Every structure is written in structure tokens, then in C-alpha cells.
Amino acid sequence: MTLIILLCGLALEYFLGVLDDVRQLVWxxxxxxxxxxxxxxxxxxxxxxxxxxxxxxxxLLILLIDYGLKNIFSPLSYLFALAVLLNSIGPKFLDESLSAYVDALDAEDDVQARHYAGEFCQSLAAPDPMKDEQEIIECIFVQANERLYAVIFWFIVLGPFGAMLYRLANILKTKHQDIHGDYADSARYLNNLLNWPSTRLFALGNALAGNMIEAMEAWRSNEDSSFDANEAVLIASGLGALHYRPETNAQEGEVDRSYWVRAAQSLINRTLIVWLTALGIMTIAGLLA
Known part of the structure; x- marks a missing residue:
């Protein structure tokens, strides 16, 4: 059922964008x-x-509700898992934000473009969409993991408990990112710990969906035994899989303003297909076994 719940959740996100306005988890x-x-x-x-x-x-509340629904009527637990998954993705669905960013770049709407660039980089001083293109693309890969891939990974491993665990841990990390102290350090450590497997699998998916040789070489050169290497591995392998060449923008008009953003969006979506295909194969293999 995990694969079916994931497919239903992603379909709702891609075609309806159902929860962007209500899943900020302000509570x-x-x-x-x-x-x-x-x-x-x-x-x-x-x-x-x-x-x-x-x-x-x-x-604990999620565990109790899930356990209770499974004992009362198991299909209700599937609906609950879907609801938790939808609330854990985000807080804004990345593909929709990327499409809006591409539209702003194509329309040369610098105000909107800077708004989305600031959202991707989680910065009040939004980077310039043209001068800081590589920084923005790097942030897009990080956001893809935090908003979607890590949530999917932990949902596969631990169900609704895992998806919400990652989202809440990520909220704590973001909330305390500029604060020093043992509590803030623990929040960052937990987030890095949860990100370790998803960033590597995301990097592997990018390699399979893009330029494998460059992606794997970049991964190897940036790998480290520390959890702090998560973003470095993800960014380097993502740019490698993308075959990113900023110098192609040097001559005006040679590449349009949104070319590399659209390329990154396409790579992220292809990697999602790779993940779902792998999960489907494992599901079928498990059923046959």
C-alpha cells in the first residue's frame, strides 16, 4: 500500500496542489x-x-491514531497515512514553485523571480536570478530533498510516523538555524542524520536520470564520513548530473533566462520517476516472494 499511497499523494500534489495554503504547520x-x-x-x-x-x-499522537485506525478499520489508516504524507511534503510543493519561477524569468518579472529565489534559498536578501544562478540551482536541489525526497524516504521506511518526524525535525532546524546552543545544535544534528540516506539516494537517482559519469565523480570527490557533507554531496552530484555549464550563459541570447532552472526541474522530476520505479519493482518482488 505504500506505493499506492505515494502515487495518490503525488497525483494530488501535481494536479491539484491541495495543501500549500494549509500545511504550514503553524501549530x-x-x-x-x-x-x-x-x-x-x-x-x-x-x-x-x-x-x-x-x-x-x-x-506519539500519530502512532496512537495510526494504531487505533488499523484496529478499527484498516482502510481508514491508509487515508490517515495519505493525510499525514500530504501535510509532511512542502510546506510548498516544489514543482509548482519552480514552474512559477520559470514563468517569472521568462516574463522578465524580476520582482516575482527574486521572491521565488529567496524562497528557494530561504534568504531575506534574495539572490539575483541572473548573477546568482548557480547558487539558486544549488538551493533548488537542497529544497527538493527537504520538501519531497527525504519525506518520501522516511514515509517508505517508517510510514506516516517517519514522514512527520522528518518534517518536524526540519522545522526545528530551520527555526534555530541562526541560533547557537545545545538545543539548536541537536536540532541540526538530527536533521543531518535524517538527511544522510535520502541525500545519497537522491544523488544516485540524479545520476541515473542525468549525466551518470559526472554525477558519480562529483559525489566521490565530495563524500565525507561526516553528516555535514550531505548538502555538498547532493549539490555536486546534482550539478554533475545536470551537466551544468554556467559559461554557456556568457554570450547573451545563447541560453534563455530559465534554461538551467527548467533543466533542474526536469532532472528532479525524472529522478522521482526513478525512485517510484525502483519502489514498484521492490513491491512486486515482495509480492512474488
Missing amino acids: FGRYSDWLENKLVQSSYWNSAGGIVMTLAGPL
Whole structure:
């Protein structure tokens, strides 16, 4: 059922864009703030224990609901898993944002283009769509993992619990990205830990869907035993799979403004097909076995 739920969720996203306006998970930000105010004086809070306490409530609730629905009427648990998956993707569906960014570039609407560039790079000082093209494309690969691929991976491994675990951990990392302290460091470490397998599988998918030789060489040259290498591996392999050559933009008019963004969007979508195909093969093999 995992494959069917994923296909249903992705179909709803691609064709309806159902939850962009409602899945900001504002409630979790308020809940974590409330919990911090209550427990900040505790000796366990400013550590990994604080992260565990923050995540425990929502995730235990998901486990209890999922367990209860499976015992009452199992199809309800599938609908619940689909709802959790849809709320874990995002907060905005990347393909839709990329299409809007491409439209803004083609229309030479610099205001809208900068808006989406800032969204991809999670920066108030939005990068210039033309001067900082490579930086934006690098951010797009990172966002593809955080918004979609890591969620899919953990949904496959741990079901709705895994998908929401990743989304909430990512929210905590983003919320504390400019803060120093053991709690913030633990949030970043957990996010890096959860990103490790998905970034490697995403890189492998990019290699299979794009320029394999360049992607694998870039992966090998950037691989490290540290979790901190996640983004470096993903970005390098993504640019390699894309066969990105910024110098082709040197001569005006040779490549249109949105060429490399569209190429990155196409690669990301092809990689998704690779992932789903692999999952389908494993599902069929499991049924036959």
C-alpha cells in the first residue's frame, strides 16, 4: 500500500496542489514555543533531550491514531497515512514553485523571480536570478530533498510516523538555524542524520536520470564520513548530473533566462520517476516472494 499511497499523494500534489495554503504547520511552532517556555529551566531542555521532548507529543499522537485506525478499520489508516504524507511534503510543493519561477524569468518579472529565489534559498536578501544562478540551482536541489525526497524516504521506511518526524525535525532546524546552543545544535544534528540516506539516494537517482559519469565523480570527490557533507554531496552530484555549464550563459541570447532552472526541474522530476520505479519493482518482488 505504500506505493499506492505515494502515487495518490503525488497525483494530488501535481494536479491539484491541495495543501500549500494549509500545511504550514503553524501549530507546531506554537507548541514548541509553549513547551520551551514551560521547560526551559530544566537541565534536560538545552540538549538532545529537549528535542526528544519537543517531538514526542505529536509523534506519539500519530502512532496512537495510526494504531487505533488499523484496529478499527484498516482502510481508514491508509487515508490517515495519505493525510499525514500530504501535510509532511512542502510546506510548498516544489514543482509548482519552480514552474512559477520559470514563468517569472521568462516574463522578465524580476520582482516575482527574486521572491521565488529567496524562497528557494530561504534568504531575506534574495539572490539575483541572473548573477546568482548557480547558487539558486544549488538551493533548488537542497529544497527538493527537504520538501519531497527525504519525506518520501522516511514515509517508505517508517510510514506516516517517519514522514512527520522528518518534517518536524526540519522545522526545528530551520527555526534555530541562526541560533547557537545545545538545543539548536541537536536540532541540526538530527536533521543531518535524517538527511544522510535520502541525500545519497537522491544523488544516485540524479545520476541515473542525468549525466551518470559526472554525477558519480562529483559525489566521490565530495563524500565525507561526516553528516555535514550531505548538502555538498547532493549539490555536486546534482550539478554533475545536470551537466551544468554556467559559461554557456556568457554570450547573451545563447541560453534563455530559465534554461538551467527548467533543466533542474526536469532532472528532479525524472529522478522521482526513478525512485517510484525502483519502489514498484521492490513491491512486486515482495509480492512474488
